[in-house]
Structures are given as structure tokens and as C-alpha cells.
Amino acid sequence: MVSRGSERYFDIFIYVLLLLLAFVCIFPLLFVLSVSVTPYSEVLRNGGFILIPKSITFEAYKILFGMKEIPRAFLVTIFVTVMSTAINLILTIPLAFALSRKHLIGRGFFIFMIVFTMMFGGGLIPTYLVVQATGLLNTVWAMIIPTAISTWNVLIVKTFFENLPEELFESARIDGAGEFKVLSSIALPLSIPVMVTIGLFCVVGSWNTFFAAIFYITDNDLNPLQVIVRRLLMSASELNTNATDITLPSTTLQMASVVIASLPVIIVYPFVQKHLTKGMLIGALKG
Amino acid sequence: MKLNRKKSLAFAMLNVLTAAAVLAGCSSGSKSGAQNNTNPEQSAEKKDEKVPIEVMVAGFSTTLPEDDFVKKTIDKDLGIDLKLTLTSTTDELVQKLNVRAAGGDLPDVISFTAAQKSVFEEYVKKNLLLELNPYEEKLAPLKSFISEDFLSRTAINGKYYAISLNTNPNLTTFWVRKDWLDKLNLAVPQTLDELLEVSKAFTEQDPDGNGKKDTFGITGRLADLANFVNVQYGNYDGFYIKDGKMVNGLSQPEAKESIAYVQKMLASGSIDPEIASNKPENAKDKAFQGKAGILLTDWTSVMKDAEKAKWQGANPNADFVMIDKLQGPKSDYMAAVGLSAIGGRMVISKKVAEDEVKLQKILDLFNYAAQGKGADLVQFGVEGTHFTKENGKVKLTDKASEASYTWVYQMSGRPEKEYLIAKFPAQAPYIEKNDQMKRLDIYSAYVTLPADYNAADADRFKQEELLKFYLGKNKLDNYDKFLDQLNTTFKYQTYLDSGFQQLKDLGFAK
Incomplete structure (x- = not known):
């Protein structure tokens, strides 16, 4: 009986802790959201801190979508995200599948060469020179091709494939299936969690494309969303010149830009959460 | 991009056929992506083709509008295709420049802020910037628009690498x-x-x-x-x-x-x-x-x-x-202001010199932004639309906010006080007062740092110690001890000695 009582206290303790944690996570998001829909004068009157908005206005969002950059940047970002994720999956899966087959000739060598790139990279300038030489500079592809394959994702998928029971593949082969058939009809249907996981990694990664755009894009029309948001989030301490000509966007506008830049990703998460936890556990931790 | 490349390739091939003598100059020109114009046979053909010029500026939160009337007007008046590359911060500008310098792909004109002195000096040292001494004559309109010494006041060892812009600081x-x-x-x-x-x-x-x-x-x-x-x-x-x-x-x-x-x-x-x-x-x-x-x-x-x-x-x-x-x-x-204070440095990539027509167009661009219609355009917009002139005085119209981005095109700066008063009529009293605040003249900017003096370390130490004094965490009795340490350990004395000597040589110190 004693143990049941203490179990209850323990449950309560866990719930309180989880609620606290949830609050800590939600708090900054709520703050950003609240400020973005509150008139700026209201924000100032409350000492810059508002958690539950008293009066609501969507003025900031109207201004944002009225700027020609934002809708265009949205399109660029969506294009980059979709293409980048598709290309990543298309390249990662066959490579990982091949590397997961123990009878592959030179498997150790290939894996070593792939892992090597995780430890040593060429650095910024050589990468820039490659992007320049391949004619990608100032095209959307500069934000897609250089990150077309992620070593980390390849290793996750490879480990996942290795953990699938070999017997399944063997029976498929006995029934006359080739490697492609094994991959598409046996391995892939069994690996949805891991596909969702690396797919989401790609989506988030390419949604947040920033550095590639900073270095490879000079055409203002090709800037992705995050670059535009960064421009709006400019703070006064970064303005060391020409302050007379520049009027900084208000906090309200800045927060609204953060909301529209992060909301799509936040919306996607709950739908894939189930697969995500599974994929992470199976793929990464055992590797 | 692609089309341009093909075209320049075609011209390069044409050169091979027509004049072997210009071949060498030509191939280097087309390799760097610049269009070659040294061949007289081509110049007629080239006339209706616009010369592309790229200018890189830290625009901060400024963005160009869809209908960029400044670009359109400049393009038409000068026969160029002006492309402005804007970055969000000065740091981003430097990052971008550094990779592009490595790729041999610097923008034609770069705008450095006044604070970016060390970056400017580094680019001079790396031989990436065009020496402007031979072009002083051609930039004559800037003398009256900026200052007689618009080139010499940022000289490095007597060589000019930057068109320095004026400043009139907003005092604190x-x-x-x-x-x-x-x-x-x-x-x-x-x-x-x-x-x-x-x-x-x-x-x-x-x-x-x-x-x-x-x-x-x-x-x-x-x-x-x-x-x-x-x-x-x-x-x-x-x-x-x-x-x-x-x-x-x-x-x-x-x-x-x-x-x-x-x-x-x-x-x-x-x-x-x-x-x-x-x-x-x-x-x-x-x-x-x-x-x-x-x-x-x-x-x-x-x-x-x-x-x-x-x-x-x-x-x-x-x-x-x-x-x-x-x-x-x-x-x-009320304030201490450097005597040689400038508003920024405009520099031209050394690569541009390979293409005389382009270089001439760039010089034209600077002159254009410094006089008459061009100067008005980059400061206030289009006359009749964004501003009107009464007795030579600029008056903004209610459409002036459409022209609030034009400052990024101010290649040759602007007459600061007149500009501000015209641009901010409601704030004119404060601008006048700002202008009349009593200033102490500072000569520090004339001093070139001695080679064995580490300014970054000394400054950090100085700031940290001064902060301790301000906050009362260190007693003022220790001030002389602090100066001693600064002068010896951080070689501040070397800087002072060299500074006094340099200012004496320049004729400031008595």
C-alpha cells in the first residue's frame, strides 16, 4: 500500500515537472506571438513585456505581406525546401542501402571516405570556389546542390537498413527479386520512420537556409526567407553608419517576421512526431 | 549570366579572327567575366550594349523597391546596367567580400564604412584595389562636391585607394x-x-x-x-x-x-x-x-x-x-570630433582597370552622383515627383517616402547638413543645434599605428581598467599605476611617442 501512495506522489511530481518544462518551452513562443499581434504603443506602455495580448491587431502581418520581398522569399524558400528534401532522399536512400549490404566490394573504403568528410571539410573558400566553378553562383541551386547529401543522414539510414532482418531480403531474393526490388518493396516500406526523420531534418535544414544564401547569392530576388528576416531583425547596435536614413522596423514587426518564418516548421512537427521519435531511436542511438 | 558568358565568348572568338594583337588582353578580360572593349572594331557594336557595373553596399534594413526609379534613371543616363548588391550588416559585407576576393570575383565598386578602416587597409595590402592617383583629374567634380582632399585624406603611403565621403556626425x-x-x-x-x-x-x-x-x-x-x-x-x-x-x-x-x-x-x-x-x-x-x-x-x-x-x-x-x-x-x-573624420570609403576593384570603358563608366557614375540631376536623384528622388525646388531650396512632396531608399545610391556622399534639413524638415531645429554644438578637435585619426604596438590588446586593457575606475571598483589612487602598466606592458608609450612625432611631421603639433 505504501508503495502505491508513493507512486502517486511520484506521478504528481512528474506531471508538475513536465508542466513546468512545457511552460519553459512554450513561453518564448507565446511571447513572440503576443508581441507580434499587439500594437507597438501598447507594447511600450507595458514595459516591452506582454504575454497575453489585450488588444489585437494584424497590422504587422499586413505590412510584412505587403512587402514585395516576403512573398517572393517564401516561394524561394519553399522551392529550396521541396527540391532539397527530394534530392536528399533520392540520393541518400540508394547510397545507404548499398553501404548496408555486407557483401558490397570495397564497403569499408567507401564508408571511410564518407566518414572522413565528417571530420575534415574543405572550408569556406574552397567550397565557394567549387560552387563558383560549377556555375551555381547566384542561382537557387547554390542553396540545394552543395547540401544535396548529408553524411550524418546516410549513416542513420545505413544503420537502420543493417538492422532489418536479413532473412526478409533473402526470401525476397529467392522469389526472384533484384536489388532494386528488394529496396523498393521490402526495405523502404519497413523504414518509414527513418525516412520521415531524415526528411524532417532536411526540411528544417533547408527551411533555415541562411549561410549558403549569404555567400552564394547576390541577386536580391533570390534571397530566401531567413535572409529577409535577418534584415528585419537588425538591431540599432549593428547600425554604425547612415542611421539617419534607416528607420528600424518596430519590435512588433520583427516578432511578426519571426512568427511567419518559424510557424510552418512548428506546424509540421506534430504530424510527424510519432515517426520522429521512432526513427531517432532506431537509427541514431544504436549506431 | 549564361547568356552574357556566351556572348563574351563569341566576342573573344571574333577577336581571334580580326586582331591577333589584342588577343592577350582580350582573353584575360573574358576570363574574368568582364566584357572586352579595347578592340576598336567592336566599340560601335558595343555602344548600344549596357556596361554592367556591380556596387556592393551594406544596406542594413534597406531594400530596393520593385520599380527602382533610381536604377532606371542612372542606367538610361549613363548607358550602364547598375547592379546594387546589398548586405544586411557590415560584417556580412566583409564575409561576402572575402570569399569573392578568393574567387577573383570582387564587385566593381565597394562601399566601406568609416569604421572599416582596417578592412580597407587589408584590401590595399592584398593589392585588390585600384590605385586612383591617375584618375584624380577625371574625378574633378568630386573636388567641389566632397572636398579638395577627397582622395588624399585617406592616402596610404601617398597612394590613393579610396574616394572618401564627408560626414557630419550626429552628436550624442x-x-x-x-x-x-x-x-x-x-x-x-x-x-x-x-x-x-x-x-x-x-x-x-x-x-x-x-x-x-x-x-x-x-x-x-x-x-x-x-x-x-x-x-x-x-x-x-x-x-x-x-x-x-x-x-x-x-x-x-x-x-x-x-x-x-x-x-x-x-x-x-x-x-x-x-x-x-x-x-x-x-x-x-x-x-x-x-x-x-x-x-x-x-x-x-x-x-x-x-x-x-x-x-x-x-x-x-x-x-x-x-x-x-x-x-x-x-x-x-559638448563633443569631441575627429578633424579628419570621414563618412566612408568608396573603392574600385583593381580588376576593373582591365576594361577601360567600364572604368570610365564607373568614374562617370561617381561624377554623376555628385552634380546636378544625378546628385538630386540619389538624395531626394525625381524632381516634380518626390521633391520640388523653390529658389534652389529642396522641398519634399508627399510622395517622398517612396524615395527613402535612394541613400544606397549616394556614391559620392552628400552635403550632410543641407541634405538632412531637406530630408527631415520637421527635425531641422535639432539638426541646426547639432551642427552648432561646441566641439573639441581630435587628431588621433591622423596617426598610423606603429608596427610593434598591439592596439586591440591595449584598447581592451584600457577599457576594462577604466570601467573599474568608473564603477569605483578600483581606487583613483591607482590611476598612475594603471597608466604605467598601459605604457610599459601594453607599449602605449610607443604609440604616444610615434603619435606625437607623426603629428609634428604633419605640422599639427608645436
């Missing part, structure tokens, strides 16, 4: 809540001591009338406050002329006295307790929210229409008064 001064003064029946402070009294009253006498002791006096940045007090003692942390002699302010007796004054201010309990860690926007927010009654900043942060709307939105009764004259303990200087 105190902005006091007028409505609070009125409520407490206080006069606008005339002396530094009175200002401190007002600051105390704002802290203790509940100027916002909410019954709570939740306000304080001065907010801003501690470095600005300490500098202001120092200047009010007739002193500055740098080279200036005192009683006809060149001195360095750090070792003057006034330095210690001004630190003691800062200590006194901080000890009064009426200064923003976070002043040592404030960022400009934090301080501004505190003043706008009615937490602090005295803000140390320049007119743009308080009086621009957008800023005014912010503090009036938070409190419709609020009003700020600008302190443009203040008698300090030893002087009535």
Missing part, C-alpha cells in the same frame, strides 16, 4: 523629459551639476506621478556618459591641442577629475543601474517607456518621425528637450 547629447521638468517645477539644466540634480529629482520625486518610486534619471551607455563628462572637463582620450600644445588626454590631470565625477554620478543612485551593460536600444526603450527621464543619444534616435511616434504612442504627454549647451566643470565642449 542629453535629451530630458520636458513634461517631467515642468511637473517638478525644474528649469532646463544649464550646467553638468544641474543636470545631475535633475537626474536625482527624477529618481526621488516621482515625476510620472504614479505614486511609486520606479523611475530614474540618466540612461544611455556608460562609455558615452564617461566620454561626455571627460569632454566637459575639456579633455578627451586621444590627441588634441591644449593651450597651444598637442597632448594625449589619458594622462592629463583632467582625466582623473572626470572619472571622479562619473563615480559621483553613479553613486548618486539616479543613473540607470544597468548603464554599464546597456545596448543603445535598451536605453532608448527605457526612456520611451517612461522609466528614465534623461536619455544620452543623438537626435535621430529620439526625434525622427518613427521614433517620435513610439514615445508619443506610449505616453501622449511626453516631450523631450535637447540639451545643446551645457557648462561643464572646466569647459563647455
Whole structure:
């Protein structure tokens, strides 16, 4: 009986802790959201801190979508995200599948060469020179091709494939299936969690494309969303010149830009959460 | 891009067929992506083709509109295809430049801010920038628009690498809540001591009338406050002329006295307790929210229409008064300003010299932005649409906000005061006052740092130690000890000796 009582206290303790944690996570998001829909004068009157908005206005969002950059940047970002994720999956899966087959000739060598790139990279300038030489500079592809394959994702998928029971593949082969058939009809249907996981990694990664755009894009029309948001989030301490000509966007506008830049990703998460936890556990931790 | 490349390839091939002599010059031109125009047979054909020119500027939050009338007008008038590459910060500009320099793909013209002196010098050292001595004649209109010494004042070893732009700094001064003064029946402070009294009253006498002791006096940045007090003692942390002699302010007796004054201010309990860690926007927010009654900043942060709307939105009764004259303990200087202060450096990539037509177009562009229609265009927009002229005086129309982005095209700068007054008619009184604030002339910028002196380390040490003195964490008796350490361990003496010698050689010091 004693143990049941203490179990209850323990449950309560866990719930309180989880609620606290949830609050800590939600708090900054709520703050950003609240400020973005509150008139700026209201924000100032409350000492810059508002958690539950008293009066609501969507003025900031109207201004944002009225700027020609934002809708265009949205399109660029969506294009980059979709293409980048598709290309990543298309390249990662066959490579990982091949590397997961123990009878592959030179498997150790290939894996070593792939892992090597995780430890040593060429650095910024050589990468820039490659992007320049391949004619990608100032095209959307500069934000897609250089990150077309992620070593980390390849290793996750490879480990996942290795953990699938070999017997399944063997029976498929006995029934006359080739490697492609094994991959598409046996391995892939069994690996949805891991596909969702690396797919989401790609989506988030390419949604947040920033550095590639900073270095490879000079055409203002090709800037992705995050670059535009960064421009709006400019703070006064970064303005060391020409302050007379520049009027900084208000906090309200800045927060609204953060909301529209992060909301799509936040919306996607709950739908894939189930697969995500599974994929992470199976793929990464055992590797 | 692709089309251009093909075309330049075709021209390169044409060159091979027609004139073998120009082959060498040509192939290097097309390799770097620039169009080759040295061949006379082609120039006729090239005339209707626009010369592409890329200018890189840190535009901060400024973006170009869909219908960029400035670009269209310039393109038409000069026969060029002007492309402006804007970055969000100056750091981003440098990052972008560095990779592009490595790729041999620098923009044709780069705008460095005044603070980017070291980046500019590095690019000169790496031989990436075009030497402008031969083109001084061709840039003659800039002499009257900018200054006679627009090239020479940023010379490096007698060689010109930058077109320096003028500046007229927006000086930092105190902005006091007028409505609070009125409520407490206080006069606008005339002396530094009175200002401190007002600051105390704002802290203790509940100027916002909410019954709570939740306000304080001065907010801003501690470095600005300490500098202001120092200047009010007739002193500055740098080279200036005192009683006809060149001195360095750090070792003057006034330095210690001004630190003691800062200590006194901080000890009064009426200064923003976070002043040592404030960022400009934090301080501004505190003043706008009615937490602090005295803000140390320049007119743009308080009086621009957008800023005014912010503090009036938070409190419709609020009003700020600008302190443009203040008698300090030893002087009535309000600011210390470098004599050779510039607004920025415009540089041309060395690669451009391979293409004479392009280079000429770039020089044309600078001249264009410095006179008549072009200068008006980049400052105010299109005459008749964005502004009108009455007796030579510019008056903005209600469409002027469409032209608020044109500053990124100000290749040759602008006549600062006239520009600001035309652009901000409502703020003209503050701009006038800013212009008339009494300044102490500083010579530090003329000094080239000696090679064995590590300025970054010495400055860091200096700032850290000074902060300890301001906050009273170190006793002023130790000030001489601090100077000793700075002079010996950090070789500040080397800098001082070299500085005095250089200023003497330049004819400033007696």
C-alpha cells in the first residue's frame, strides 16, 4: 500500500515537472506571438513585456505581406525546401542501402571516405570556389546542390537498413527479386520512420537556409526567407553608419517576421512526431 | 549570366579572327567575366550594349523597391546596367567580400564604412584595389562636391585607394523629459551639476506621478556618459591641442577629475543601474517607456518621425528637450570630433582597370552622383515627383517616402547638413543645434599605428581598467599605476611617442 501512495506522489511530481518544462518551452513562443499581434504603443506602455495580448491587431502581418520581398522569399524558400528534401532522399536512400549490404566490394573504403568528410571539410573558400566553378553562383541551386547529401543522414539510414532482418531480403531474393526490388518493396516500406526523420531534418535544414544564401547569392530576388528576416531583425547596435536614413522596423514587426518564418516548421512537427521519435531511436542511438 | 558568358565568348572568338594583337588582353578580360572593349572594331557594336557595373553596399534594413526609379534613371543616363548588391550588416559585407576576393570575383565598386578602416587597409595590402592617383583629374567634380582632399585624406603611403565621403556626425547629447521638468517645477539644466540634480529629482520625486518610486534619471551607455563628462572637463582620450600644445588626454590631470565625477554620478543612485551593460536600444526603450527621464543619444534616435511616434504612442504627454549647451566643470565642449573624420570609403576593384570603358563608366557614375540631376536623384528622388525646388531650396512632396531608399545610391556622399534639413524638415531645429554644438578637435585619426604596438590588446586593457575606475571598483589612487602598466606592458608609450612625432611631421603639433 505504501508503495502505491508513493507512486502517486511520484506521478504528481512528474506531471508538475513536465508542466513546468512545457511552460519553459512554450513561453518564448507565446511571447513572440503576443508581441507580434499587439500594437507597438501598447507594447511600450507595458514595459516591452506582454504575454497575453489585450488588444489585437494584424497590422504587422499586413505590412510584412505587403512587402514585395516576403512573398517572393517564401516561394524561394519553399522551392529550396521541396527540391532539397527530394534530392536528399533520392540520393541518400540508394547510397545507404548499398553501404548496408555486407557483401558490397570495397564497403569499408567507401564508408571511410564518407566518414572522413565528417571530420575534415574543405572550408569556406574552397567550397565557394567549387560552387563558383560549377556555375551555381547566384542561382537557387547554390542553396540545394552543395547540401544535396548529408553524411550524418546516410549513416542513420545505413544503420537502420543493417538492422532489418536479413532473412526478409533473402526470401525476397529467392522469389526472384533484384536489388532494386528488394529496396523498393521490402526495405523502404519497413523504414518509414527513418525516412520521415531524415526528411524532417532536411526540411528544417533547408527551411533555415541562411549561410549558403549569404555567400552564394547576390541577386536580391533570390534571397530566401531567413535572409529577409535577418534584415528585419537588425538591431540599432549593428547600425554604425547612415542611421539617419534607416528607420528600424518596430519590435512588433520583427516578432511578426519571426512568427511567419518559424510557424510552418512548428506546424509540421506534430504530424510527424510519432515517426520522429521512432526513427531517432532506431537509427541514431544504436549506431 | 549564361547568356552574357556566351556572348563574351563569341566576342573573344571574333577577336581571334580580326586582331591577333589584342588577343592577350582580350582573353584575360573574358576570363574574368568582364566584357572586352579595347578592340576598336567592336566599340560601335558595343555602344548600344549596357556596361554592367556591380556596387556592393551594406544596406542594413534597406531594400530596393520593385520599380527602382533610381536604377532606371542612372542606367538610361549613363548607358550602364547598375547592379546594387546589398548586405544586411557590415560584417556580412566583409564575409561576402572575402570569399569573392578568393574567387577573383570582387564587385566593381565597394562601399566601406568609416569604421572599416582596417578592412580597407587589408584590401590595399592584398593589392585588390585600384590605385586612383591617375584618375584624380577625371574625378574633378568630386573636388567641389566632397572636398579638395577627397582622395588624399585617406592616402596610404601617398597612394590613393579610396574616394572618401564627408560626414557630419550626429552628436550624442542629453535629451530630458520636458513634461517631467515642468511637473517638478525644474528649469532646463544649464550646467553638468544641474543636470545631475535633475537626474536625482527624477529618481526621488516621482515625476510620472504614479505614486511609486520606479523611475530614474540618466540612461544611455556608460562609455558615452564617461566620454561626455571627460569632454566637459575639456579633455578627451586621444590627441588634441591644449593651450597651444598637442597632448594625449589619458594622462592629463583632467582625466582623473572626470572619472571622479562619473563615480559621483553613479553613486548618486539616479543613473540607470544597468548603464554599464546597456545596448543603445535598451536605453532608448527605457526612456520611451517612461522609466528614465534623461536619455544620452543623438537626435535621430529620439526625434525622427518613427521614433517620435513610439514615445508619443506610449505616453501622449511626453516631450523631450535637447540639451545643446551645457557648462561643464572646466569647459563647455559638448563633443569631441575627429578633424579628419570621414563618412566612408568608396573603392574600385583593381580588376576593373582591365576594361577601360567600364572604368570610365564607373568614374562617370561617381561624377554623376555628385552634380546636378544625378546628385538630386540619389538624395531626394525625381524632381516634380518626390521633391520640388523653390529658389534652389529642396522641398519634399508627399510622395517622398517612396524615395527613402535612394541613400544606397549616394556614391559620392552628400552635403550632410543641407541634405538632412531637406530630408527631415520637421527635425531641422535639432539638426541646426547639432551642427552648432561646441566641439573639441581630435587628431588621433591622423596617426598610423606603429608596427610593434598591439592596439586591440591595449584598447581592451584600457577599457576594462577604466570601467573599474568608473564603477569605483578600483581606487583613483591607482590611476598612475594603471597608466604605467598601459605604457610599459601594453607599449602605449610607443604609440604616444610615434603619435606625437607623426603629428609634428604633419605640422599639427608645436
